[in-house]
Amino acid sequence: MSLSDAEQLNEAVKPPSKLFKNLTAKIAAIPMILTALVIFIGCTIWTIYHSFTKSRLLPSPDKWIGLDNYERLWSENRWIVSIENLAIYGICSLILSLVIGFCLAALLDRKIRFENTIRTIILYPFALSFVVTGLVWQWILNPELGLQNVVRNLGFENFTFDPINNADIVIFGILIAGIWQGSGFVMVLLLAGMRGIDEDIWKASRVEGIPTWKTYIFIVIPMMRPVFVTALVIISAGIIKVYDLVVAQTSGGPGIASEVPAKYVIDKMFQSQNLGLGFAASTMMLLSVLVVLIPWAYLEFGGKKNG
């Protein structure tokens, strides 16, 4: 074959059209794309639409009542309590999981002995379902069986610690269980991030006489920003949809003191047979997620272009 032959051959082969590049991969992705479009976006729109209707046991798209469901929702004490609880639970559990998780990760990162054992113990709660966690902490916090009883038996007769039965602080009882479960996960995530940091950075900071805690705060944490963002997003998602923990631990009680929005939605939809109200509540939840997510996504991805 001469050189010109080869050139002709080359000319005959045109660059493939972009549409048909990786065709197999694209075909394989179609079901997933359809699922995402139909289920997530389709159902979201369907839900939002029906939140404006008077749907009771069954969705009834023709009984349009405008904002009535939303007015009723925001006048209901139970919903307000749910929102307050979520705010307390959310802020505290976000901050505490991150702080505790970070401290645990930093401790393990110092190359202590028995690291594997400790890591397993701390990560263990994460492997449990929230239902189990809820039950375990229901027992621990039970005044007759749990912590309060143990401490009283030790001789402190007046010791009281019964968050589960006290409407004022019941949400903190749930918070303890939530953190117990969440911080192990944060720890593992952050530990993986810390292990990815060049050992020479640590050496350099030691040679310069920078104390360990300052190295963590001024050098390591800024380097771990992407890991923190990931942890933040995953924890926040878990917080907003917290449901099973409450059901297992307190069933929303005493009274309505530990209700949360996700539980409100489920109860309205399947117990009170008021789909319209449940949809309105879930739309509010979606809205709150978007309010958090959109500015963050804008900062995170919009800033990249000029960065």
Added chain:
Amino acid sequence: MTNTNPSVEIKQLDLSFGKVEVLKNLNLEIARGEFLVLLGSSGCGKSTLLNCIAGLLDVTGGQIFINDKNVTWAEPSDRGIGMVFQSYALYPQMTVEGNMSFGLKNAGMAKDEIKRRVDKAAGILQLEPLLARKPSALSGGQRQRVAIGRALVRDVDVFLFDEPLSNLDAKLRTDLRVEIKRLHQQLQNTMIYVTHDQVEAMTLADRIAIMKDGIIQQLDDPNTIYAKPRNKYVADFIGSPAMNFFKGEIKDGSFSSPEVSMDLKGYETVDGNLPNTNAWLGIRPEHIQSGANTKGCSFVGDATIEIVDPMGSDTLVWASLAGQSIRVRTEGQSSLKVGETLKIGFNADKLSIFDTDTELRV
């Protein structure tokens, strides 16, 4: 080198990781203002030794003195050292200026003094235009200059370098090497420099310490290391391409092996007498004469050319001498052809001879 007041002194240093002994009874004295290069193959313990001097590793035994102060158990920051790493180890979220000033700020130094030092270091290393940039916006060479600057602002007597140029491409490496040499001449600090690059070692060092398995094999100035390697390992390690070796026997002042037989008159022995023993005879490729230059050589022989490597300034010839492959370096661009016979020869004064049992120079 005898110096009553060494800058760094290491006495009977031992270091093991669990059961693995990395450094064994190591002694080293480094004079004030000296540029010492630690050279050795990968895994021989160079970085480990440097980390011990820096205080980043706890020694298992022995003592370390810096400026006559016993610092064996002192914190790295109290030892009066600055260190530069292969991976630069810059703080990625801080600007160049932040990287250089962070340690000083942390030590509570006055603002104007910090500024004075940073400006001075930036001036020496030509970093002024880069002070406001983040490390991610710098080239590898610039990053390493910032890392050197970060060590410089500490105003210390001893600099430690752990393969600072290994991540750079060949051209930058040469540039920065010259810059480090200039820096040393300007500052007159003690520098300990780890590398596995022979050229860096030969060009930078006042003295080179060749290490193998945690033991210093030879500690001498570059010329002595090159011309009079103390044992066969050093002879083999230094020089590229490596020295040629012939295994044979010394008897009554002459050497004989299947390939080479020659009179050793003119060879400078270590202790003045030449024992009768089995020996390795070593000759560097650049000390083998060829063609007409062989006239008057103590050994002359015919070799068959197998490979010719033109290197530009000289030509490397791989040839076979009585069945053994040898390397010969010839000046300039030669017209040698594969398969031809090349007349080669060498004199006794350029040889290195090692006892086969002890592998020590005789």
